[in-house]
Amino acid sequence: MVTGDGPHGGGPHIDVETVSFSYPEHPVLREVSIAIGRGDFLGIVGPNGSGKSTLLRVIDGLLRPESGRVLLDRRPVLEHSRRELAQAVALVPQHFSLDFDFTVQEVVEMGHYCRQEGDARACATAAMETLGIGALAERLFPHLSGGEKQMVILAQALAQQPDVLLLDEPVSALDVAHQLEFFDCLQRLNADGMTIACVLHDLNLALHYCRTLLMLSDGRVAAYGPVAEVLVPDTIDAVYGVHAHVHHHAGRSFLTFSPRLRAERRERVHLVCGGGTGAALMRDLYQLGFAVSAGAVNALDSDEITGRDLGMPMAVEAPFTVLSEEVHRENLELIDRAHVVILTDVPIGTGNLRNLDAVRHALKRGAAVWVVADLPSRDFTGGRADLDLPGARQFDSVADMVAELRERAASGRPSGLS
């Protein structure tokens, strides 16, 4: 549970209290409650149609919730006049068009409208300086690039001199460099005390820049809390229906995603692989709809990483360790459930010698066994290995195996593997 207190102290700045909102016969928000602390950097994520933009518009008093209410500094937003609200809260919209030849300076000055006093020109200039776009001042707005326009709209919002910035997918039309530049600006503003609530799609941007994260799913709060606690694979899987993988690299975390693939065919293929010889095959088989397992492999081997990403059952040994009896047994259990066992062109050394025993076990059980030909050339055991695999079908390469499997999958033959 997140308390409303931000790092800058004080009570909650914006209270969203059990807000529900519907368009006619179409509920969009269902009893959403959050408390945004002063100085927070909140990200709002969720699949398309989950109610993110609607929530922003309810917070900004542009939509009247069906039930519940939004408080800004303990006073309902709907009791503020538009002008008062614009002085406290600025919204950066998702869509913005202005096809008239106003200069950037004039466009930014429009943000100052809600302030009845003060020098609009100076205020606009200051806003542009903050964002480093002072050089654009005399350019005509319609002639700007998408990235420049987005910065100008942000400047227009800053010219309102608000305490809170609400942003609705501000960077979804920008290239990666402009995205980072834009968010770096937001981060600086936040460091200077601006409260920020930003709808965004890119979970990696959320992970890097946001402090708190709200994940909406079908109008409900699916998760709400510190960003690292919300962006965990289980939550992402439940809300988006994709596999998420958290990686840590050079002191930063980032996420990658893969589609949640379901084995549509009953045939199970077991790969005896390692050293990256199975990774491509794993993905190909998944895409063809086979259930895939693998073993035995060492942890952090690239085949093991790919298999883990795909969420497949594997027999895994510790890194750089000879396969133990225990892992070997796990591997045999997986093989017992497989219809076909593939031995890739993985080199055989003393460490994974047991994998040949596993393949022979499969042959004994009568499973189909496919082997990449010329096994002796991959034997690095100095003659200790028993390379005799009677009854195994020889293929020239892994690619040939895939070709045959693809053909069989396409022809829809129910169990054409043996």
Added chain:
Amino acid sequence: MRRPEGKGRGVVILLALAFLLLSFFLCVALGATSISFSEVLQYLGSGSASDDPSGTIFWQIRLPRVLLAFIVGACLSVAGCVLQGMLLNPLTDPYVTGVSSGAALGAAIGIVTHIAIVPWLPILALIGGMLTLLVVYSFSRRHGQVNIFVLLLAGVTISQLLSAVIAVLMLKAGRDVHQLLYWLLGSFSGRSWTEVQIALASIPFLVVPFFFAKELNIMLQGEQRALELGVDVERVKKVLLVVAAVLTAIAVSVSGIIGFIGLVMPHLARLVIGPDHRKVLALSMVFGAAIMALSDLAARTIIAPSELPVGVVTTFFGAPLFVYLLRSKRGPRW
């Protein structure tokens, strides 16, 4: 086209005022009886009617007619400018609200019932226009908000309906049909100081939009964005709709339905000075006044001693100009 900035902007406004002054002198001087430049200055200097015949023509015919054309041109241009900006629609003219048809019906009733004596005709027209505004406006209000699309549709629909009624009146009008036709096409023929006095009622309504220029600028980003930036959009819409409708009703009541001025002048002004309403309103007002007076000059001299309806002249020159603007690369940005 580069927008005039700083000094350039001042020059544009000076040029526009010079144009207005020039059109004034041309319009009072030229006609069936020519009045020389020095006579014009002399009449203006003496400040009162004189006995000599060209003095009477100047004071009783030319001057009120030119002033009326100035005011009507200004009213239609400002109304068009306000509506185009507010509705974000380049094809909007002051007549979309249906007010003009209401005014026309009022006038048509006045003409066929022969109570068409000054000042009853303009007053009937004004009443017709305001009643139409009331109907269209109440149609488009829902939950305290004015729905612009409903307003436009209601305006166009009522306009068509009233035109049908006018058509029936025309069939029954007999020998009044000529007068009715001139009225429907717009004319300043035979207008006197009485109409000028009625038209002067528009002056406060001509001023109001300037106080909303900032709001109009912001609303060019769309109503939604204007709300986000703190504009009380509903209030602005209500005030400006009523102002534009009143300006239209006043213009139509004294001159009939004169086309194209309200549509084209705001575009011309925007083209010359950029989109900022603080300047566009001023410039389209000046353009509208000057070009209306010049159009009237053409209307009464081209086929002299007969007169063309001025609406025919404005349309004749306005339509090609508008097509040119639309096709021109420097044309209106929408």
